[in-house]
Amino acid sequence: MTDPQTPPRRRRPWRRLRSLRVRLIAVFAAVALITAVSASGIAYWLNRDAVLKRAQDTALNDFRVSLTRNVSDLPLESTCPELAYLAQQVASSGLNYDVVVTDPAQPGCAVSTDPSRFTLQDVPQALQRAVAAQREVGAGNQYPYHLYWQRVNLGNRPFLVGGTKVVPSGPTAYMFKSLEDERADLNTLGWSLAIATLLALIGSALLAQAASSTVLRPVRRLGEAARRLGEGKLDTRLEVEGGDELADLARTFNRTAESLSHQVEELSAREAQSRRFVADMSHELRTPLTAMTAVTDILEDEADSLDPMIEPAVRLVVSETRRLSDLVENLMEVTRFDAGTAKLVADEVDIADLIMSCIDGRAWYDAVEVDAPRGIRLMADPRRLDVVFANLIGNALKHGGSPVRVVVRQEGDRVVVEVRDSGPGIPEEVLPHVFDRFYKADKGRARSEGSGLGLSIAMANAQIHGGTITAANGESGAVFTLTLPHTPPSQEDAQ
Numbered sequence: 001m002t003d004p005q006t007p008p009r010r011r012r013p014w015r016r017l018r019s020l021r022v023r024l025i026a027v028f029a030a031v032a033l034i035t036a037v038s039a040s041g042i043a044y045w046l047n048r049d050a051v052l053k054r055a056q057d058t059a060l061n062d063f064r065v066s067l068t069r070n071v072s073d074l075p076l077e078s079t080c081p082e083l084a085y086l087a088q089q090v091a092s093s094g095l096n097y098d099v100v101v102t103d104p105a106q107p108g109c110a111v112s113t114d115p116s117r118f119t120l121q122d123v124p125q126a127l128q129r130a131v132a133a134q135r136e137v138g139a140g141n142q143y144p145y146h147l148y149w150q151r152v153n154l155g156n157r158p159f160l161v162g163g164t165k166v167v168p169s170g171p172t173a174y175m176f177k178s179l180e181d182e183r184a185d186l187n188t189l190g191w192s193l194a195i196a197t198l199l200a201l202i203g204s205a206l207l208a209q210a211a212s213s214t215v216l217r218p219v220r221r222l223g224e225a226a227r228r229l230g231e232g233k234l235d236t237r238l239e240v241e242g243g244d245e246l247a248d249l250a251r252t253f254n255r256t257a258e259s260l261s262h263q264v265e266e267l268s269a270r271e272a273q274s275r276r277f278v279a280d281m282s283h284e285l286r287t288p289l290t291a292m293t294a295v296t297d298i299l300e301d302e303a304d305s306l307d308p309m310i311e312p313a314v315r316l317v318v319s320e321t322r323r324l325s326d327l328v329e330n331l332m333e334v335t336r337f338d339a340g341t342a343k344l345v346a347d348e349v350d351i352a353d354l355i356m357s358c359i360d361g362r363a364w365y366d367a368v369e370v371d372a373p374r375g376i377r378l379m380a381d382p383r384r385l386d387v388v389f390a391n392l393i394g395n396a397l398k399h400g401g402s403p404v405r406v407v408v409r410q411e412g413d414r415v416v417v418e419v420r421d422s423g424p425g426i427p428e429e430v431l432p433h434v435f436d437r438f439y440k441a442d443k444g445r446a447r448s449e450g451s452g453l454g455l456s457i458a459m460a461n462a463q464i465h466g467g468t469i470t471a472a473n474g475e476s477g478a479v480f481t482l483t484l485p486h487t488p489p490s491q492e493d494a495q
Contacts, residue, residue, distance in 0.1 A: 024208055024211065024212045024215070024216075025205055025208040025209060025212060027208075028204045028205065028207060028208030028211070029201055029204050029205050029208065031204070032200050032201055032203070032204030032205075033197070033200075033201050033204075035200075036196065036197040036200040036201065037197055040193035040194070040196065040197050043193060044186075044189060044190055044193055047186070047189055048186050048189075051182050051185060051186060052151070052179065052182060055160070055177070055179060055182050056149060056151075056160050056162075056177070058095065059095055059097055059160055059162070059175065059177040060147060060149055060160075060162050060175075062093050062095050063090070063093075063097065063099075063147075063162055063173075063175045063177075064147055064164070065093075066089070066090045066091075066092075066093045067090050067164065067166065067173050068166065070086055070089040070090055071086065071166050071170060071171070071173075074086055074170070074171070076169070077105065078103055078105065078106065078171065079106070080106060080109040080111060083101045083102075083103055083106065083109060083111045083171060084101070084111040086101055086171065086173075087099040087100065087101040087111050087112065087113050087173070088113060090173060090175075091113045091175075095177070096177075096178070097175045097176060097177040097178070098112065098113045098114045098117065098118050098175070098176045099112070099113050099173055099174065099175050099176075100112045100113075100118055100119065100120055100122075100123065100173070100174045100175075100176070101171050101172070101173045101174075102120055102171065102172050103170070103171040103172070104169075104172075105169075117176075118176045120174075122154060122161075122176070123161060123163065123174050124150055124152060124161065126150070127148055127149075127150045127161060127163055127174075128163070130148045131145070131148055131163040131164060131165055131172060131174075132165065132172070134168065144168065145164060145165040145166065145167075145168075146164065147162060147163070147164040148162065148163060148164070149161065149162035149163075150162075151179070154176075157178065157180060158178070158179040158180065158182075158183050159176050159177060159178055159179060160175075160176075160177040160179055161174060161175070161176055161177075162174065162175045162177070163175070215246075218241075218246045218249075218250065219246070221238060222238065222249065222250065222253060225237070225238050225253065225257075226253070229257055229260070234257065234260065234261040234264055234265075235261070236257060237254050237257060237258075238250040238253055238254055240254070292321050292325075293321060293322070293325055296317060296318040296321045296322070297318075299314050299317065299318060300314070300315070300318045344381050344384070344464050344465070344488060345381050345383070346379045346380055346381055346488055347379070347380070347381070347382060348377055348378070348379055349377065349378065349379075349380055349382050349385070350374060350375070350376065350377050351372065351376050351377070351378060351408055351415055351417065352370075352372035352373065352374045352375075352376065352408060353374075354380075354382060354385050354386065354389065355370055355372050355389055355406055355408070355417070356370065356372075357386070358386050358389040358390055358393065359393070361386075362390065362394070364393065364397065364404075366402075367397055367402035367403060367404060368393060368397075368402070368403070368404045368405075368406060369403050369404070369405045369406070370405075370406045371405065371406065371407045371408065372406065372407070372408035372417075373408065376408060376410050376415055377486075378415055378484060378485070378486045378487070379486065379487050379488055380465055380484065380488065381461075381464075381465070381488075384461040384464065384465070385461070385465075387457060387458065387461055388458045388461050388462055388469075388482060389417075391454040391455060391457065391458040392419045392455075392458060392469075392480050392482065393406065393419055394454070395454060395455060395480075396419050396420070396421035396423075396477075396478065396480070397421070399421070399423060399478075400421025400422060400423030400424075400477050400478055401421060401422050401423045401477075402421075402422060403422055404419065404420065404421050404422070405418075405419075405420045406418070406419050406420075407420070413485060413486055414467075414483055414484060414485055414486070415483070415484045415485075415486065416481060416482070416483050417481070417482040417483075417484075418479060418480070418481050418482075419479070419480045419481075419482075420474055420476075420477055420478070420479050421477040421478050422476055422477050423477045423478060424477070425473040425474075425477055425478050426471060426473055426478045431471055431472070431473075434455055434471045435455050435456055435458075435459045435469070435471070436456065437452065437453055437456045438452040438453065439452055455469075462482055462483075462484065464488070465484050465485070465488045466484070466485045466487075466488045466489040467482065467483050467484035467485060468482075468483055469481065469482050469483075470483075
């Protein structure tokens with residue numbers, strides 16, 4: 001039976017991130033992203049090197065050929081205008097690069113085809129030193145000077161800068177080739193690869209969604225079947241399709257469910273046999289116990305006139321007969337609850353009157369203090385509540401000691417009854433078991449002579465009213481708290 005005050009459990013949003021579907025999509029997306037980024041990166045760098053190498057090789061070869069062809073027409077003692085003419089001739093090859101020419105014989109002369117954009121100061125110092133360095137001519141080196149190049153950014157624009165000296169006493173020429181077109185091509189290639197990576201990521205997510213739907217559909221069916229099996233529907237079985245691992249899992253589930261069904265049926269049959277045995281035994285014992293009780297009542301009345309040697313035995317027989325009679329009654333009551341035949345005969349009652357009636361009927365006036373205001377009424381079965389109060393108060397008197405205090409209060413739509421004793425309390429290891437049947441491991445209190453069924457029967461009577469009983473330790477002893485609704489549930493829900 002569900003407590004109406006208990007809020008429904010809500011699925012936390014962060015738990016969705018732990019679902020197999022989300023993890024499968026994340027793994028597919030991560031693998032696709034890593035693969036696409038790696039492939040795009042490799043493709044980009046390979047194309048970048050190829051594009052730049054092709055552009056620079058073309059420009060440098062043209063610069064070398066044009067410089068070699070035109071420098072032969074330059075006089076030995078060249079003037080600045082002649083150097084400027086050389087620069088114009090070298091740059092007129094048609095590949096759209098600019099040229100800067102300098103000559104050690106003309107220290108103050110460094111001519112450029114576009115002085116507003118390129119001067120000798122724009123040439124990196126490392127490149128100037130490499131161009132000016134003369135190499136030793138030998139078998140592995142036929143020329144004292146070589147053509148060197150370097151890619152630089154001038155004004156946030158990429159350029160290829162190359163330079164060489166033809167003869168030791170001749171001029172030195174530098175070329176400036178713009179790589180703007182190549183950079184634009186590479187940017188276009190980068191955007192294309194990025195779009196391709198994004199499309200691969202989206203495609204992998206869609207593929208993962210389709211794969212997860214295919215893979216998780218049998219897993220979802222397995223989860224639903226497991227929930228139905230947990231709800232007690234032992235005839236739940238899965239349809240086995242194919243021969244893969246999921247099909248093997250479905251077969252294993254079916255075999256497990258079949259085995260569990262057989263075991264539950266066997267246990268249920270044994271439990272039913274045990275209940276019938278207890279019920280039959282209790283019923284069969286009632287007739288001889290009735291006769292024995294009548295005889296023991298007579299013996300108890302005549303106990304004072306009996307031989308002193310016989311009197312203790314007679315009183316022991318009387319006590320144990322009554323105890324046996326109480327045990328049989330308790331067993332029959334437990335059997336009714338187990339069989340679901342316990343009935344609730346509800347009537348409108350005053351809770352204070354019920355408590356006082358219970359105390360008066362058992363002569364507990366001097367040992368119990370009652371704080372129960374009149375006027376707190378509820379629908380309940382008076383006989384069953386009397387059993388609850390008798391067990392709780394009697395248990396407190398027997399194990400906790402007087403004074404026992406009974407407090408009644410109303411909390412919203414429920415009535416709360418607290419029974420407090422003045423004993424040492426209940427050991428912490430015993431608290432979870434105080435309502436268990438036949439549990440008598442009560443080390444912190446006096447030895448119990450009861451059957452160990454009283455509190456269990458009290459709890460069952462409280463639950464049939466839609467209430468409950470809790471046990472705890474207070475400041476000066478044990479505290480049993482009975483909570484009851486004003487109106488008990490229907491008989492079907494109570495069962």
